[in-house]
Amino acid sequence: MPAERTNPTPRVMGRLRLVSQGLLGGGFPTVPDAVRWMTCMQAQDLGSALWAVGQRVPGTAASDVRAALDAGTVVRSWPMRGTLHLVAPEDLQWILGITGGRLMKSLAGRHRELGITSEDISHCRDIAFKTGEALKAAGAPGASREQLFQAFEDAGQITKAQRGIHLLGSLCQLAWLVQGPMAGTNGKVGVQQLFVPFEEWIPDSRELGRAEGIAELLLRYVRSHGPASIKDFAWWSQIPLTEARAALYEVQDRLVELEFGGSSYWLSPETAAMLDDGVPGSRSLLALPGFDEFLLGYQDRSLVLAPEHAELVVPGKNGVFKRIMVSGGEVVGTWARTVNGKTIGVTPEPFAGVLGPAAERSFHAQGRAYLKFMAG
Structure with a gap:
């Protein structure tokens, strides 16, 4: 294995x-x-x-x-x-x-x-x-x-x-x-x-009872956010932990349990299967927006954001999240949109103070994609 x-x-x-x-x-x-x-x-x-x-x-x-x-x-x-x-x-x-x-x-x-x-x-x-x-x-x-x-x-x-x-x-x-x-x-x-x-x-709405709805919400959360803990889900949804655990009992046969740091994390079988062949993206670099689900979708964010860098993402713990750079699955810095006259650009703000050459190229490719997207 x-x-x-x-x-x-x-x-x-x-x-x-x-x-x-x-x-x-x-x-x-x-x-x-x-x-x-x-x-x-x-x-x-x-x-x-x-x-x-x-x-x-x-x-x-x-x-x-x-x-x-x-x-x-x-x-x-x-x-x-x-x-x-x-x-x-x-x-x-x-x-x-x-x-x-x-x-x-x-x-x-x-x-x-x-x-x-x-x-x-x-x-x-x-x-x-x-x-x-x-x-x-x-x-x-x-x-x-x-x-x-x-x-x-x-x-x-x-x-x-x-x-x-x-x-x-x-x-x-x-x-x-x-x-x-x-x-x-x-x-x-x-x-x-x-x-x-x-x-x-919204003329057509689905109708789900409370227990059925919580079970579906949990299943969809884990499939779209996993690996995640049941406490992550309870925080994200604000559903009481007792009800969240009852829902997990109903859907756990459609999920995979993964132990990490002494805690249970849940994910979809499709995502878990990547562990057998190697998880992609080790050299990826993404320029994600502030408030992205990759960071905000969990109670415990320390898995992807080192606690000593948390205040660099949320200065003064004011609830306003800066844009984040994610390299290989880890938040490695923030980035900013810049305006100089009529010229709009982006600038990286890595926690380490500098990006390597490959990461620098990847960031600027992401920056160009962002500017094109927002202008379209």
């Missing part, structure tokens, strides 16, 4: 994750295919989310991901952890059914501080629907956040001090609203999305 299977290194584990996430081996044929495989892709920063998809779907441009959002073949909402993610439209409602209740409970104290009641949320739902109908009659594809906030204010619902965003977020958590097409301004590509009624934008 190969040494990689019996005693994998952290870099091998990292490369297995790259494979699972479609970052090695050719990726996915279309934008919806990539998002559906990943199940939920962190997307609070839209530019980062576009490139995260682009790295997994060769030959695409940022406009292709925006087009998928405009067409509703991919949606962007708050399915878990109170954070925006990209998700397949048919998956959003059943995932919200599993994760939404716990999130709403966690926000109850903040809602009391803001004076938000269930009646206020229902009132804002009615206001949002009425506003959307009026805008639709005028030819608009949806309502902007500013338009909804103004409608809330006109109806006596205060939106200051984050009250508005909590009201709007609650409407999305309860599957009454969802972010729809991109909002363009004066012929330019918009950076915001318009809000539309959930059932109009």
Whole structure:
């Protein structure tokens, strides 16, 4: 049996994750295919989310991901952890059914501080629907956040001090609203999305019970993120560990267990099979966006990011993740987009202070791909 299977290194584990996430081996044929495989892709920063998809779907441009959002073949909402993610439209409602209740409970104290009641949320739902109908009659594809906030204010619902965003977020958590097409301004590509009624934008949703849904969510998480631990999944999904373990019992016969560092990690049989022949990508170098699932999709990130470098990726632990360079399955630095007059470029920021010649060439090839992608 190969040494990689019996005693994998952290870099091998990292490369297995790259494979699972479609970052090695050719990726996915279309934008919806990539998002559906990943199940939920962190997307609070839209530019980062576009490139995260682009790295997994060769030959695409940022406009292709925006087009998928405009067409509703991919949606962007708050399915878990109170954070925006990209998700397949048919998956959003059943995932919200599993994760939404716990999130709403966690926000109850903040809602009391803001004076938000269930009646206020229902009132804002009615206001949002009425506003959307009026805008639709005028030819608009949806309502902007500013338009909804103004409608809330006109109806006596205060939106200051984050009250508005909590009201709007609650409407999305309860599957009454969802972010729809991109909002363009004066012929330019918009950076915001318009809000539309959930059932109009997503007419066909899958229906899964809680236990069945958690089992599917776990299976898809492991297939797209493995090797991962059950604690990684519980953190990622915010599903209680007891329920996560029960789901693992139901699906573990379709997964492979791998021991690393005295803990159990799970991955798909297809990914695990690479341990027999050698895991690819030992010389790969990827310029991934900030907030990419390769790093954010796990509770314990030390497997691919040395703890002494963590603050270089998240300065001051402020929750804002810098773009990362991943070499052979390990985060080896960050990188930045630079602007000099009308010239846009990229610059590497390796932890070691310098990249070798081959890595330097690979990084700049990645940089050119990124600039082409974002311009398209």
